[in-house]
Amino acid sequence: DSGVTQTPKHLITATGQRVTLRCSPRSGDLSVYWYQQSLDQGLQFLIQYYNGEERAKGNILERFSAQQFPDLHSELNLSSLELGDSALYFCASSDSGSLYIQYFGAGTRLSVL
Amino acid sequence: GESVGLHLPTLSVQEGDNSIINCAYSNSASDYFIWYKQESGKGPQFIIDIRSNMDKRQGQRVTVLLNKTVKHLSLQIAATQPGDSAVYFCAENMGLPGTALIFGKGTTLSVSS
Numbered sequence: 001d002s003g004v005t006q007t008p009k010h011l012i013t014a015t016g017q018r019v020t021l022r023c024s025p026r027s028g029d030l031s032v033y034w035y036q037q038s039l040d041q042g043l044q045f046l047i048q049y050y051n052g053e054e055r056a057k058g059n060i061l062e063r064f065s066a067q068q069f070p071d072l073h074s075e076l077n078l079s080s081l082e083l084g085d086s087a088l089y090f091c092a093s094s095d096s097g098s099l100y101i102q103y104f105g106a107g108t109r110l111s112v113l
Numbered sequence: 114g115e116s117v118g119l120h121l122p123t124l125s126v127q128e129g130d131n132s133i134i135n136c137a138y139s140n141s142a143s144d145y146f147i148w149y150k151q152e153s154g155k156g157p158q159f160i161i162d163i164r165s166n167m168d169k170r171q172g173q174r175v176t177v178l179l180n181k182t183v184k185h186l187s188l189q190i191a192a193t194q195p196g197d198s199a200v201y202f203c204a205e206n207m208g209l210p211g212t213a214l215i216f217g218k219g220t221t222l223s224v225s226s
Contacts, residue, residue, distance in 0.1 A: 002156065033213060043157070043202065045213040056213055090156050100145050100206055102214060104156035 003027065004105035006091050012111045018079040021108045025072055025093030031055070032074040033094075033102055034066055038087040049074055081112045121220055128226040132190040136203035136217055141184060145206040147214065148177060148188045152199045160188070160201075190222075198224045 003026035013019055025032050034046040036059075045058035049068035060066075063081075068074045078085060088109050092102035126132050138146070144165040149157035161172045163179050163186070170177050176189040190197055200221050204214040 002158070004156075035216075042218040043204075043216040045215070048213055058213055092156075101147065101159055101162060103159065104149075106154075106156045 002103040002105060004091055004093050004103050006089075006105035006108050008108060009106065010109045010111070012113065013081060014113055015081055015083060017081050017112075018077065019081065019110065021076040021078070021089050021091075021110075023074045023076070023091030023093075023105060025074070025091070026095070026103055029093035029095045029103075030072065031094045031102075032068055032072070033092040034060075034074070034076050035090045035092065035104075036087050037090060037107070043090070046076070078110070083112050086110055086112045122218070123221045123223065125223045125225065126193050128193060128195060128224055130193050132188075132193045132197070132222060132224075134188045134190075134201050134220045134222065136186050136188075138184050138186070138203075138205050140205070140207055141181070143205040143207050146177070146179065146186050147204045147206075148175075149202045149204060149216075150197075150199045151202065151219070157202060193222075193224050195224045195226050198222055 005024040007022045030051045033048045035043050037043045046060040047066050048056040052068050063079050066076045088107045090104050090107045092104045094102045147162045148160040150160050151157045161175050161177050163170045163177045168179050174191045179186045200219040202216050202219045204216045
């Protein structure tokens with residue numbers, strides 16, 4: 001168990017809908033990262049937050065957004081969903097003592113029908 | 114663009130054999146590399162890491178080798194066990210600590226007994 005908790009584990013929705021994925025980092029970790037994993041693209045970095053502020057952006061679509069709350073949990077919002085958004089979404093966290101090592105949650109599997 | 118990649122998408126070995134999983138990277142400025150193991154239905158799990166000022170690092174049954182001259186790293190697993198069956202990813206950090214990881218596409222290791 002990495003200590004990173006993601007909910008829900010599975011999400012099935014329809015095109016055009018909006019969903020929210022939730023992540024609780026390891027206790028004390030200030031950095032949260034979101035990644036998307038699809039069969040043909042591997043693990044792709046989406047966005048990073050550090051102590052409530054956006055730190056870096058990767059290949060994140062404008063339809064997607066995220067935030068990190070004062071209690072350090074994070075949410076990834078996906079809107080106007082398309083079939084191609086079906087993927088595994090992972091959250092990872094890292095601490096100030098080992099900022100390179102990222103610990104991953106079990107992921108949320110999103111299926112857009 | 115710059116990316117981390119793996120030479121082989123799949124590797125099949127017998128239980129007890131030593132496994133070698135390879136990874137090539139393109140950015141000579143990368144200063145940190147991590148190997149992750151991802152089992153079916155789970156998130157990536159940290160295995161071992163290495164900094165660019167080292168060429169070898171050993172863990173429990175695993176060794177990572179870094180050859181900066183040819184921009185190549187490898188993960189060696191000694192006495193491979195069925196529980197080692199998973200997808201293995203190398204990842205690199207190209208910036209400051211706490212920045213996103215760039216992942217290769219992964220090698221699926223299958224261990225038969």
